[in-house]
Structures are given as C-alpha cells and as structure tokens.
Amino acid sequence: MQITSKFTVAVHILTCIDIFGGQMRVTSDFLSGSTGVNAVIVRNVLGQLRAAGIVETRQGSGGAHLAKALDEITLYDIYKAVDCVDDEGLFHFHENPNADCPVGRNIHKAMDGRLAAAQAALENELKSTTLAQVVADTRRIIDEE
C-alpha cells in the first residue's frame, strides 16, 4: 500500500513552476519531461491543483503559475488537492462484520477514534510543512551540486 505518486508528482510540478517560471513557459509538456509522467496525467494533476486554488492555468496560452505564495501552500493542501485519501479515511474496515457477534458489531466503534488520531498525526505533520521549505531545500541541493 502506498499513497498515490500523484502527490509527490504534484510537489515536483509546483517546485518546477516556481524554479523555472521566471525564465520560461512551464507547459504540461515540459513538466512531463521533468517528472517522467505522461503529459495527460500532468494536466489532470494541474487540474486538481487548479480546482484547489493552488495554481492558475489557461487553455491555449500555456504555462502554469502559482496562485498563492509558496509559504501559503502546505504539503497537506497538495495532499488534499490530489485526493490521496477519500472520505472513508486512511484506514479501511472490512464491509461485512457479523452484527450477531458482539465484537463484530462494535469493533468499528471501538477503533474509530484511535485510527482517526493516527491519521490526524500524519496530516498535522503535512500541514506543518510548506512548499517554501521544499523549494528552498531543492535550491540549496542544486547550488551545492
């Protein structure tokens, strides 16, 4: 089980938009080249980021731009934007526990709060990290090459 690569691809895309955006038009084709991901998938991810108010794109003209300051975009925003987890939550209960068994009909309730706390711990960590930090690290690593 792994969280969809669309999440890390989205971070990659946003980092490219910031780093290359000043010098050139950052098209889905260019992003496909940098990420190694199919251009249509890139456009799908950009569409999700646009729906979340993170980037701006326009038909025809080409070139994506950030819609917010780097330090106003958290990894959690991106994680939510690309739908890493659905409404059911990160953990998954089996559908058919036996309602005639006292454990079967209550185990869900007994675990729910604790699993939600674990999921919240993950998400809080993502909320505390901004794209500004990731981009700064990326620039530093590039400069040190």
Place this chain on the structure above:
Amino acid sequence: MQITSKFTVAVHILTCIDIFGGQMRVTSDFLSGSTGVNAVIVRNVLGQLRAAGIVETRQGSGGAHLAKALDEITLYDIYKAVDCVDDEGLFHFHENPNADCPVGRNIHKAMDGRLAAAQAALENELKSTTLAQVVADTRRIIDEE
C-alpha cells in the same frame, strides 16, 4: 488509497481471541464468521501475526491464542505484522524523473526527510496505542448495549 483492511481485520481477530478465548476454541472458521472475511484470508492474517510473535496457532488442534499480554501489543506491531507498508515507505515517488533536469534529479532528496517525518508521526501514534486499550473499549461498549 487506503491501508489494507487486513489491518483492521487483524485487530478484530485479536480482540475476538481475547474476548472469546476463555470460553471456546477460536478457530479460523469462527473468526471468519465474526469478521465476514474468508476463512483462508483469516488464516493468512493469523500466519502473519504468528510470524510476528503475536499469536500462537497449531496445525490440527485448532484455536488461536495470544502470545503476549494485551498491553504489550501495540497497533503498530499489528500494522507491521500485516505489511501495511513496504520498505519503500508510505509515500510513492514516480520512477522516472529526468536526471537532466536539476529539479528532476534532486526533488526526491529534497522531500525525503519531510515525508519520512510524516510517516513517523502516523506510526508513533500507532505505537502509543495498545490492544489492551482497544479491547477495554470494546468490552465497555458491549456492556453498555
């Protein structure tokens, strides 16, 4: 994306073993009935829990038993036992970033530590919860019915 239901099923199974183990033989067939999960799957999960030293089972005789005290089994132990995540980690990088692009060849390094921190936050929360707590909650909910 969701963490495999084998995890919550394993917790369900262990809870049953504790609650019903005193009165009856808790076989894979019985556990299949309570969880709604196929008996072969139950035996697979029991096999993983046995490999992790959490339960004891024996061919022929039937009936699973806990190999440790309830408060010595954390949700993290179970999560690891049933292989919720592989060695690559919870997050997933795309395979083919472009090594000719400065972002492409460095983004992995720039994100790694932060993603590991997020995963660790989740796992630490699971480590802080024991099966004893889940079973106690389950018994309380049953008593209140």
Place this chain on the structure above:
DNA sequence: GAAAGTTGAAACACAAAACGTTACAACTTT
C-alpha cells in the same frame, strides 16, 4: 487406528484502482 475437524499453503480467479495512451474539441497567440 480410523474418522472428523483443523491449519498451512499453493494455485487460480476476480474486481478495483493506478497509471498510461489516444484522440479531439476549445482556446490563445503569432
């Protein structure tokens, strides 16, 4: 020691999800 019930494990089947691919209409700029 034979019968019945159980576990362990392999092999195959099926469904859902992730990701890739093709195709094309709508749009913008030159």
Place this chain on the structure above:
DNA sequence: AAAGTTGTAACGTTTTGTGTTTCAACTTTC
C-alpha cells in the same frame, strides 16, 4: 489561418487486494 496548448473523455494495461478451491499435514476423539 496556423501552430501550440489545455481540458477532457474513452479505453487499455498493470498491479494489488481479496476471494475461492484444493489438498497435504497435523491433532484429537471415538
């Protein structure tokens, strides 16, 4: 008008999770 780009739908492929069938090995009971 032409060239390049985005948005989106439709379909294909691969992987993974889960279910199913089958059977050998083992234990207990009769």
